[in-house]
Amino acid sequence: xxxxxxxxxxxxxxxxxxxxxxxxxxxxxxxxxxxxxxxxxxxxxxxxxxxxxxxxxxxxxxxxxxxxxxxxxxxxxxxxxxxxxxxxxxxxxxxxxxxxxxxxxxxxxxxxxxxxxxxxxxxxxxxxxxxxxxxxxxxxxxxxxxxxxxxxxxxxxxxxxxxxxxxxxxxxxxxxxxxxxxxxxxxxxxxxxxxxxxxxxxxxxxxxxxxxxxxxxxxxxxxxxxxxxxxxxxxxxxxxxxxxxxxxxxxxxxxxxxxxxxxxxxxxxxxxxxxxxxxxxxxxxxxxxxxxxxxxxxxxxxxxxxxxxxxxxxxxxxxxxxxxxxxxxxxxxxxxxxxxxxxxxxxxxxxxxxxxxxxxxxxxxxxxxxxxxxxxxxxxxxxxxxxxxxxxxxxxxxxxxxxxxxxxxxxxxxxxxxxxxxxxxxxxxxxxxxxxxxxxxxxxxxxxxxxxxxxxxxxxxxxxxxxxxxxxxxxxxxx
Amino acid sequence: xxxxxxxxxxxxxxxxxxxxxxxxxxxxxxxxxxxxxxxxxxxxxxxxxxxxxxxxxxxxxxxxxxxxxxxxxxxxxxxxxxxxxxxxxxxxxxxxxxxxxxxxxxxxxxxxxxxxxxxxxxxxxxxxxxxxxxxxxxxxxxxxxxxxxxxxxxxxxxxxxxxxxxxxxxxxxxxxxxxxxxxxxxxxxxxxxxxxxxxxxxxxxxxxxxxxxxxxxxxxxxxxxxxxxxxxxxxxxxxxxxxxxxxxxxxxxxxxxxxxxxxxxxxxxxxxxxxxxxxxxxxxxxxxxxxxxxxxxxxxxxxxxxxxxxxxxxxxxxxxxxxxxxxxxxxxxxxxxxxxxxxxxxxxxxxxxxxxxxxxxxxxxxxxxxxxxxxxxxxxxxxxxxxxxxxxxxxxxxxxxxxxxxxxxxxxxxxxxxxxxxxxxxxxxxxxxxxxxxxxxxxxxxxxxxxxxxxxxxxxxxxxxxxxxxxxxxxxxxx
Numbered sequence: 001x002x003x004x005x006x007x008x009x010x011x012x013x014x015x016x017x018x019x020x021x022x023x024x025x026x027x028x029x030x031x032x033x034x035x036x037x038x039x040x041x042x043x044x045x046x047x048x049x050x051x052x053x054x055x056x057x058x059x060x061x062x063x064x065x066x067x068x069x070x071x072x073x074x075x076x077x078x079x080x081x082x083x084x085x086x087x088x089x090x091x092x093x094x095x096x097x098x099x100x101x102x103x104x105x106x107x108x109x110x111x112x113x114x115x116x117x118x119x120x121x122x123x124x125x126x127x128x129x130x131x132x133x134x135x136x137x138x139x140x141x142x143x144x145x146x147x148x149x150x151x152x153x154x155x156x157x158x159x160x161x162x163x164x165x166x167x168x169x170x171x172x173x174x175x176x177x178x179x180x181x182x183x184x185x186x187x188x189x190x191x192x193x194x195x196x197x198x199x200x201x202x203x204x205x206x207x208x209x210x211x212x213x214x215x216x217x218x219x220x221x222x223x224x225x226x227x228x229x230x231x232x233x234x235x236x237x238x239x240x241x242x243x244x245x246x247x248x249x250x251x252x253x254x255x256x257x258x259x260x261x262x263x264x265x266x267x268x269x270x271x272x273x274x275x276x277x278x279x280x281x282x283x284x285x286x287x288x289x290x291x292x293x294x295x296x297x298x299x300x301x302x303x304x305x306x307x308x309x310x311x312x313x314x315x316x317x318x319x320x321x322x323x324x325x326x327x328x329x330x331x332x333x334x335x336x337x338x339x340x341x342x343x344x345x346x347x348x349x350x351x352x353x354x355x356x357x358x359x360x361x362x363x364x365x366x367x368x369x370x371x372x373x374x375x376x377x378x379x380x381x382x383x384x385x386x387x388x389x390x391x392x393x394x395x396x397x398x399x400x401x402x403x404x405x406x407x408x409x410x411x412x413x414x415x416x417x418x419x420x421x422x423x424x425x426x427x428x429x430x431x432x433x434x435x436x437x438x439x440x441x442x443x444x445x446x447x448x449x450x451x452x453x454x455x456x457x458x459x460x461x462x463x464x465x466x467x468x469x470x471x472x473x474x475x476x477x478x479x
Numbered sequence: 480x481x482x483x484x485x486x487x488x489x490x491x492x493x494x495x496x497x498x499x500x501x502x503x504x505x506x507x508x509x510x511x512x513x514x515x516x517x518x519x520x521x522x523x524x525x526x527x528x529x530x531x532x533x534x535x536x537x538x539x540x541x542x543x544x545x546x547x548x549x550x551x552x553x554x555x556x557x558x559x560x561x562x563x564x565x566x567x568x569x570x571x572x573x574x575x576x577x578x579x580x581x582x583x584x585x586x587x588x589x590x591x592x593x594x595x596x597x598x599x600x601x602x603x604x605x606x607x608x609x610x611x612x613x614x615x616x617x618x619x620x621x622x623x624x625x626x627x628x629x630x631x632x633x634x635x636x637x638x639x640x641x642x643x644x645x646x647x648x649x650x651x652x653x654x655x656x657x658x659x660x661x662x663x664x665x666x667x668x669x670x671x672x673x674x675x676x677x678x679x680x681x682x683x684x685x686x687x688x689x690x691x692x693x694x695x696x697x698x699x700x701x702x703x704x705x706x707x708x709x710x711x712x713x714x715x716x717x718x719x720x721x722x723x724x725x726x727x728x729x730x731x732x733x734x735x736x737x738x739x740x741x742x743x744x745x746x747x748x749x750x751x752x753x754x755x756x757x758x759x760x761x762x763x764x765x766x767x768x769x770x771x772x773x774x775x776x777x778x779x780x781x782x783x784x785x786x787x788x789x790x791x792x793x794x795x796x797x798x799x800x801x802x803x804x805x806x807x808x809x810x811x812x813x814x815x816x817x818x819x820x821x822x823x824x825x826x827x828x829x830x831x832x833x834x835x836x837x838x839x840x841x842x843x844x845x846x847x848x849x850x851x852x853x854x855x856x857x858x859x860x861x862x863x864x865x866x867x868x869x870x871x872x873x874x875x876x877x878x879x880x881x882x883x884x885x886x887x888x889x890x891x892x893x894x895x896x897x898x899x900x901x902x903x904x905x906x907x908x909x910x911x912x913x914x915x916x917x918x919x920x921x922x923x924x925x926x927x928x929x930x931x932x933x934x935x936x937x938x939x940x941x942x943x944x945x946x947x948x949x950x951x952x953x954x955x956x957x958x
Contacts, residue, residue: 210861249881250879250880252881253878253880254878256860256861257860328809328845332850332853366807367809370846371811375812381732382689399952401729402691402709402729402731413770474877
């Protein structure tokens with residue numbers, strides 16, 4: 001096996017960083033607690049999340065930065081929701097202002113503040129001080145129970161294992177429980193380490209044992225059969241919850257394959273961003289050589305949260321593919337992409353960001369032009385009423401077996417005109433598309449052949465990466 | 480309703496013709512009976528079939544000639560099959576020779592002679608003298624029982640109704656129980672008239688009552704549920720037999736629709752060949768306008784009986800379509816045709832006929848050229864053994880859900896090369912084709928675009944008719 005020490009050196013925070021982060025957290029909690037006392041608010045700040053659990057990953061290189069200082073402001077269960085919200089947000093705002101940070105208000109299941117102080121992202125979240133999931137008033141309250149469970153059950157030394165697992169997941173592309181990814185959450189990684197013991201044992205367990213329907217029930221609740229997601233990990237703090245409910249079969253499969261690849265041939269590179277060698281010319285050549293016709297549909301992304309945007313994009317892509325296939329245009333493959341990134345987290349020059357946001361849907365076609373007619377089924381010849389209506393409309397029909405058949409003219413003979421037809425105001429009801437996307441599409445969209453896009457010098461880098469990845473699916477799973 | 484008298488005048492034999500046919504039949508039977516007596520063979524000639532039943536159609540115009548003098552030579556049940564064959568055929572041969580006819584030997588369920596005497600087709604068939612279907616030794620023996628039943632149950636005057644029905648069936652294209660047609664036999668027409676009463680009542684009954692599963696059981700055998708063909712007519716001479724077993728759903732449907740068309744707007748023209756107006760230029764234009772690609776595969780017909788040839792042609796056509804569709808070449812329609820006609824019945828200049836016999840399969844394609852790759856399913860990722868084999872072969876695979884997918888190069892990117900590939904000796908095992916056709920195809924076949932065929936001046940008339948009918952299916956059902 002490879003030596004994990006140099007990897008851990010890169011991803012574990014240094015003593016100095018750890019101190020700096022904890023000092024900042026302590027200071028913020030102190031500000032909040034003093035203010036609460038002063039204003040006679042029964043509330044107490046507490047440090048939760050990966051900083052409290054000591055499982056966060058230091059920001060080496062340009063990988064995803066896991067660091068997020070989560071300070072929760074606990075209120076007694078007797079507090080009214082209105083008071084919790086107004087008093088909690090007031091304490092949070094005053095705190096960030098006193099600490100010279102910038103902030104914005106956000107909504108998860110209830111409002112909280114996210115801010116940047118001394119270069120760190122800090123979330124200040126009002127919550128109820130619950131002891132058990134039965135007392136749960138909003139989803140954010142769980143964080144308290146999750147942090148307590150992990151702190152009480154992760155053995156000393158296992159933090160390293162969690163860090164290796166999270167980092168591995170990030171680098172093979174299976175980390176993150178948000179809709180855009182559909183992968184593993186940090187809490188899920190921690191539970192897997194508690195269950196299997198170590199990074200390597202998690203990988204071995206996944207490779208050897210996982211199949212859709214596998215169940216992990218740390219506290220033997222016996223409730224695992226309630227869930228039908230591909231992986232079931234019963235929440236130790238709530239037997240009625242599957243921690244991996246958001247994990248897609250796709251990401252579960254990808255993790256298992258990456259785990260197997262690593263175990264067969266362990267490489268340090270699994271813990272670092274894969275250097276993707278691509279260039280516009282090669283991508284152009286690959287698309288040309290496939291002899292398909294690939295279309296790029298693009299339109300401005302609506303200004304909605306990432307977790308709302310991505311399911312809508314995916315739904316639109318799937319719906320488009322279905323419409324094309326139904327019209328006999330055979331689709332070889334499709335994918336979608338947005339350069340919106342985590343824009344909301346880059347507080348500051350927001351206007352600039354918004355302007356650049358774009359959604360791209362790629363449609364690779366096996367068939368893109370069709371003859372004039374298509375064969376259509378009519379009623380059975382025994383169905384006299386419908387037969388007579390059908391024949392009035394289609395006098396040129398004939399019988400096959402005991403069913404009427406006819407040739408009807410296609411509405412669209414080529415895929416471009418079909419897509420243009422769908423994306424007009426009188427065609428778009430055929431598309432399953434969220435109202436935000438619909439509005440943007442009706443305002444403005446582009447439809448280009450990928451060859452034309454790639455023939456323009458210096459195509460957008462993000463788009464090239466997307467196209468490269470479309471042509472090289474699964475490339476992150478193997479080093 | 481239209482006046483049927485002038486129609487009957489055209490299709491009923493004249494008194495003179497009737498006399499001539501019966502005189503010929505009597506003479507032939509006499510020859511046989513005298514010879515049998517002389518040679519001490521216990522056998523007796525008897526007139527059966529449509530001449531005996533007086534339901535044959537006179538040869539007006541160029542419609543199908545129904546006239547076929549069926550003389551059966553009955554042997555006692557105690558005769559051995561070998562004796563029946565040798566003695567029966569001897570009596571038959573001697574008879575035709577004595578009557579100055581020409582003949583050839585044929586096989587149905589056992590051998591018989593078919594000959595031409597004084598311009599009439601005569602079948603001389605040795606059979607057993609059975610009284611009941613229980614005694615049946617070969618299928619030809621049934622003819623005796625069928626003729627007796629019809630003669631005993633068709634009322635005077637109903638012969639006219641049978642003749643109208645047969646003629647109507649011929650002219651709308653649903654008459655003939657041989658494989659090539661899959662339609663109604665003469666005996667079935669007679670039973671329908673016995674059951675419903677008249678030509679018009681048969682049409683009305685079919686239009687009002689028929690649906691797949693309809694049962695007609697003249698003698699209340701109660702055995703109709705034994706059969707699952709679309710139309711069940713229990714044989715009055717054998718409760719265990721469905722008279723319309725050979726009727727296809729297609730021909731049953733066509734008859735019902737033609738019946739409905741006639742009843743809604745009765746026209747004399749339903750009893751005469753439809754004058755089909757077509758010309759090469761219009762057919763060419765129609766094919767061009769459809770923007771499909773239509774291929775004509777042609778090869779010499781093997782010299783086998785029509786009833787053996789046509790199922791083989793149809794099977795080959797269906798198999799070809801399936802292979803094309805499986806390879807993602809979408810087929811809009813297909814049809815097959817052979818100019819072999821009823822060659823065997825034109826005794827005489829046989830060599831000439833054989834040379835002209837050809838099989839044609841038409842394939843009209845929605846898609847005739849495809850990109851280089853096709854997406855292929857691999858094993859589920861959980862299936863480790865097959866995964867590792869699959870990835871060795873297809874290293875560029877990716878995961879969708881929990882299944883491996885890969886792009887594999889198509890063996891054939893265009894429909895022509897696929898067909899050429901199949902029709903070679905190392906490809907033809909993929910085709911479900913009878914050995915007789917296979918032999919011919921491997922020797923020689925042509926594959927041409929219908930446009931090229933139609934651009935040649937004066938294309939074959941039979942082929943043009945076939946193409947016209949392909950473009951105008953069901954045209955005979957409505958006048």
